[in-house]
Amino acid sequence: MTTTQPPLSILQKDGKTAKDKDPNLPADQLKRLYETMVAARILDERGLALQRQGRIGFYLQALGQEASHVGSASTLQDSDWFFPAYRQPGIPILRGVPFDDIVNEWYGNDGDTSKGRQMPVHYSFRQANFVSVSSPIGTQISQAAGAGMAARIRGDDTVFMSYFGDGGTSSNDFHAGLNFAAVFKAPVVFVCENNQWAISVPATNQTKSESMAIKAQAYGMPGIRVDGNDVLAVHRVCKEAVERARKGEGPTLVETVTYRIASHSSSDDAARYRDADEFEAWKQRDPIQRFQRYLQRKKLWNEAYEAEIQERYKQAINDAIKRAEARPRPPLDSLFEDVYLNLTPQLRAQREELLSLEGPESAELGEFPL
Numbered sequence: 001m002t003t004t005q006p007p008l009s010i011l012q013k014d015g016k017t018a019k020d021k022d023p024n025l026p027a028d029q030l031k032r033l034y035e036t037m038v039a040a041r042i043l044d045e046r047g048l049a050l051q052r053q054g055r056i057g058f059y060l061q062a063l064g065q066e067a068s069h070v071g072s073a074s075t076l077q078d079s080d081w082f083f084p085a086y087r088q089p090g091i092p093i094l095r096g097v098p099f100d101d102i103v104n105e106w107y108g109n110d111g112d113t114s115k116g117r118q119m120p121v122h123y124s125f126r127q128a129n130f131v132s133v134s135s136p137i138g139t140q141i142s143q144a145a146g147a148g149m150a151a152r153i154r155g156d157d158t159v160f161m162s163y164f165g166d167g168g169t170s171s172n173d174f175h176a177g178l179n180f181a182a183v184f185k186a187p188v189v190f191v192c193e194n195n196q197w198a199i200s201v202p203a204t205n206q207t208k209s210e211s212m213a214i215k216a217q218a219y220g221m222p223g224i225r226v227d228g229n230d231v232l233a234v235h236r237v238c239k240e241a242v243e244r245a246r247k248g249e250g251p252t253l254v255e256t257v258t259y260r261i262a263s264h265s266s267s268d269d270a271a272r273y274r275d276a277d278e279f280e281a282w283k284q285r286d287p288i289q290r291f292q293r294y295l296q297r298k299k300l301w302n303e304a305y306e307a308e309i310q311e312r313y314k315q316a317i318n319d320a321i322k323r324a325e326a327r328p329r330p331p332l333d334s335l336f337e338d339v340y341l342n343l344t345p346q347l348r349a350q351r352e353e354l355l356s357l358e359g360p361e362s363a364e365l366g367e368f369p370l
Contacts, residue, residue: 004210007257008237009227015293023236027300033074033231034295037066037288039313040090043099044262046317047106047121051266055325056106060121062087064229064261067287068193069163070094071234072254075242076161081129083144083162086121087193095128099320109327115337116330138164138171141190145177148186148251159245160188161238166206167198169215178253182219187245189238190253193228195260200273216253228258229287232294259285332358
């Protein structure tokens with residue numbers, strides 16, 4: 001068996017870069033990447049706190065994975081599309097989605113784009129070309145492949161990026177999606193965020209392959225491993241993959257080697273199955289702190305700057321939470337929307353019956369009377 005391909009890395013622990021590997025991105029782009037990563041972490045910390053307080057029902061964090069999804073997403077044009085998993089909160093922020101739209105989805109209120117029909121953190125933002133997150137593992141992989149095939153048939157230059165975890169590589173959609181995308185040269189970048197854990201299943205029990213990236217060989221596409229906690233390395237690798245896709249050269253599988261610092265979700269306790277020493281070792285590789293040291297060496301970061309962005313995003317998110325909690329739930333008759341253009345007679349009758357059961361008290365709460 002050959003040696004596993006080491007992940008490409010640019011950033012060193014002290015903020016220096018490997019020799020001749022600094023991409024020298026413009027200062028405004030570097031700061032945008034950093035601020036998006038910080039904002040995503042603040043959002044995650046606040047979201048979990050709300051769940052623990054009983055103010056929302058569920059939450060999933062991306063702690064420790066900010067460089068992976070922000071670095072990759074930043075390589076796309078605004079006209080390109082995302083088929084996400086549920087651990088990429090920085091992408092809507094990067095695309096300019098208002099915090100109100102993000103937080104309304106947590107509460108499922110009348111400002112929620114999904115009208116309360118999705119679990120929290122299962123976003124869908126048409127204005128950002130961000131396709132709805134779904135809980136079933138891997139479905140977005142084949143969806144992205146299909147969208148890419150359609151774009152190729154139309155002859156446009158749109159690129160699609162799909163995210164999934166190491167556990168997603170065991171899904172049927174991983175095989176179907178990558179196989180179709182490769183055969184039809186679909187312009188898709190498949191990003192496997194290998195965070196070492198699929199809930200409580202370690203990556204070592206997920207596959208006997210040397211890596212996730214090596215699986216690309218079986219499908220006839222390039223596969224590359226990159227340090228997922230190094231935002232510059234992720235940006236470089238994905239930029240090359242996006243350019244390749246846009247030129248009509250087909251898909252790429254990118255494995256970002258990272259770590260899920262948080263538990264799987266607010267319903268999980270990773271301390272029950274995860275080694276404490278492993279956890280502490282990965283915490284020392286925090287992608288935000290690592291990037292921060294790089295920016296400091298470039299004189300783009302100082303404590304005053306950090307304090308300003310922390311205050312700015314905390315205030316913006318807290319304001320969005322206050323507004324979300326003041327909004328009512330979606331109206332009951334919205335249950336009948338978005339399925340048929342014109343309601344069938346049966347659905348019209350059911351809607352009328354439902355509304356006739358609604359009392360004054362339940363109308364205010366958006367619920368059935370008990």
